[in-house]
Amino acid sequence: MKKIVLITGASSGIGRAAALRYADKSYDLILVARRLDKLAELRDEILGLKNIEIQLLQIDISNSKEVENSINSLEDKWKKIDILVNSAGLALGMDKIHESEYNSFDNVVDVNIKGLLYMSKKIISLMLEAKVNGHVVNLGSTAGRGAYAGGGVYCASKAAVKTLSDAMRIDLIDTPIRVTNIEPGMVETPFSNIRFRGDDKKAENVYKGIEALTPDDVAEVIVYTTSLPQNVQVCELMLTPNKQATGRDIYKLTNLDEK
8 A cells, every 4th residue: 555645835845855756656645735836736747757646735734724624624545644744834034033023923933833733733643543654754954953143033943843853752652653853954945035035136145155955855865764664763864065064054165265
């Protein structure tokens, strides 16, 4: 029987790359995002190459009722979910905390923390009911290991992902469900465009002078951690590009260095 993977934030970035990678392994997919058109494009791309089944769910994961109702609407066969990848997340702006807008606090906390909790509560309950050897993968960040200027709320949200991952692992210690926190460093995705509210120039500058990770790099690691023998649980895994040591320590080439 094919395994079923549910991926949030599947319309772009790491979530999209994870969907493609799991499709390569012939897993059936439940793809979740707010943009149904992007999910449909991804579904059509995958089905043009692979003989698998795909369900699309348009959900705002920060809305607990939407999460509950959408998952409940699935046919019973789709509720036997083996792997949950909590990939959805965002950052907004680079403002100091006291200069930020209230709605930016709400958006980051609602998606990065509450959305992860809502999805995890619902899907873990289904995993336990179905008695599957489940696996929850939470997308944290190197930012969760220490704050940086202008990233206070985002860093705090990813620190929460680390703590929640640890707590889930403790809560599930007497079950066959594994929990992994993946903490990427710089990954070149639409993340920075969202952070800078569509300012492409600012977004591009984030990655100048360094070969950032790609979504495919992170997806490869996600799939690796969920493909290990059942007795092996990767609790936490941090990965960065070669010129990044921590969330704050990054070496970027300048034009002078390149000469």
